[in-house]
Amino acid sequence: MPKLKNQELLFIIFMLFSMFFGAGNLIFPAFLGNSAGEEMWISLIGFVITAVGLPILGVIAIGKAGSFNTLATRVHPLFAIIFPVLIYLSIGPGLAIPRAGTVAYEMSINPFLPEHLKGGSMMLFIYTVIFFLIVLALSLSPSKLVDRFGKLLTPILLILIAIIFVKAIFTPVSPYAQATELYTSNGFFQGFLDGYLTMDALAALVYGIVVVNTIRAKGIKDNAALSKYMLLAGLGAGVLLAVIYSILTYLGASVSSIEQLDNGAEVLTLVMNELFGPAGIVILGLLFTVACLCVSISLVISCGEYFSKLIPVFSYKVWATITAIVSFAVANLGLNQILAISVPILGMIYPLAIVLILLGIFNRYVNLSVYRVSIILTAIFSIIETINVTFLGKSLSDALSFIPLYDQGVGWILPALAGVIIGAVIGRGKSSVDEVMK
Template sequence: MNKTKDILITGFALFSMFFGAGNLILPPFLGFNAGPDWFLVTIGFVITAVAIPILGIIAHARLQGTMYDFGKKVSHVFSIIYCILVYAICIILPAPRTASVTHEMAIAPFFKSSGLLTSSIYFILVFIFVMNRSKVLDLLGKYLTPIIIAILLAIIGIAVFIPADTMQPSQLQMPLVDGILEGYQTFDALAAMVVGAVLIISINLNNSQSFAVKRQLIFKAGLVAGIGLFVIYTGLILIGSLHNSEFPSTITRPELLLALGNKTLGSAGASLLSILIALACFTTAVGIITGTADYFKGLFNNSKQAYTLTAIIGSLLGVVMGQFDVGYIIDIAIPALMFIYPITVILILLNTIPEKWATSLVFRGVVITAFIFSIPDFLKILMPSENLNAVIDFIPLAQFNLGWMIPSLLMFMILNGFEHFNPSNAS
């Protein structure tokens, strides 16, 4: 009984770490555009927003270390640079997005203030909490997540049983691929790297059991968290599709979630949801900047100055980026995600398979391949050209922004075949 209780408690804690409130605006809008193709986009979205992140937790269960351990087989320098990039992306994109979501869902509907004013006040408060760690946020997190989940399940349940009379056709040409790429925007694969390490530390502090027992605990807790994410994400995609004929095509992601709340729970319920999501966004922003500041503090021999400077930089970036619309932040995140996600996915997958198939040589070869073949994906967004299009046409799946997949798989097979027939070359 205690073992089951530990699994559930750890699983719910992990779920709440993944449960970035900003992510909730993505699935309904995806369903809204998919219409009758909602099932295909759900499959794609679940692959990158649920399956890959949970595999990341399973990899953490095997490693029981930090994010650094994911890339150490490539090289020490690579792993350090990778960690810095992940944290940098987190404070530049998902952290400010929480302020933008807060403005569009909880401030703009009631006040006519600017996004800059919201982001300024928001990140001043974030900085104060980052510099003065408090259990208030932990308590908020414990109570906020269950309440938001209850409200979301109510919205999903009611919306499913009162669908619109008609459904607009799909606006997506490649629903499965669009689901996969939209899943990037949750940042959940990156979150798996970060929160998995936090989970390991917490378990080690409160659990003196063996490595194998802790591995089972983390593995099963990851499955619990994955089921929770799957239910919420799938439900939100479904109701977005069922009610896509009731809202204008110009509706934004936050507006759609609020509109669905209004339709199912009335204006009072939707207002409560928007306030709770704003609070949850705030705890997420504090968590991201605190975690990033902790990392750089450790990188510079536990320097308090490094912690403070990182917190200042993170908060200033939050003010600058958080004033923009959610849609704009999502759009400018695409190149960064096209760059970091393939490498992240490869690191997660290589750390989940048996070690005999994931030697240092395989790690280096496959990661380098994924990096090289992901370059056209983010270059065509930053600087499209006819020459680049010719390269993209040549690479399998590159037209779907997935050009790294097949070359990485081939490199994995080639290097393992090479090591199998040349055992002396194994690392």
């Protein structure tokens, strides 16, 4: 039976890590540390659950199911079309890829522009043309993904972060400040919600099949061996992510007593300026560029492969090109506009992704009714809450606050659990009827 060499497994771990680790993964833990200050560790635990634990479980769930489509079909064939399309559009050209391109610009080019060019659209346009041409060029040969990420981009990324961390350890900036009010009263759950913003649990549903195909290309065909290597790759990438998030949270907290800022990009800029002076901004720009390239290439490949199978009238290369062009167009709307629409979208689809992942992990213990009822009830709650927040100015919040954990931002948990119980009862009832009919 074929086996992966240790070096091959390590490169797959590096590949998976770099596919997850983009702009948001740099920004959000740094902001969490800066805002949480003395409470950073409890907030970090919540963050790691959603930003590390769920993505790795997602990869494993896809490995167990065989594909995202197989997992989603357990709910309903129509759901297996609509939900994946929503996810691919969200983590692809509609949100995540453009966000990566604009963040890379804001961190690597904008700080060095003359004042009269900062905030202008022309420089963003020129930068994103170059950025997405590079992304597209490196996306047209997905079979080379392990070599590009595992052997080149990921080591560069890890070396840059290690240099920053070592410098911060030997020359600490300042003591931690008291946490802001939100993190003082609700540190764990706020960290849990912050982990949504990385979008990695959604990405896991997409990346899982990429990792499966990569392992299969190495000659691993047996399902048991495939599941084992998926588990090892997921755990390895998860450990790397958790370590890097801890470092970034520590860096954000280290400047919390100097200033508590409005976003993670500003936090990291302050950290790098304190540690390295003006040269730190150059290092930070390089770090963001590499991370954003990694995640953009991964997402273009994933979207290209998915849509070429969903609508095979166009080839993979055509769909990859379409994805890159649409991402370029959306990126030129600007970072603020992109971020403004991300929270309500993620708030609606993220709970569904979490429930689907957990059901996929425990598939042997649940029936199809559990999938259907729990997803339906979670979707109803998520849609109502999205409408409440986006269009009704939270006017329904008082009426919804009776739901346990609603005030903590995870009110969907009760509907999901109710769906599991109701689905289990329905499934057992169907089994009993079938036994009688026999």
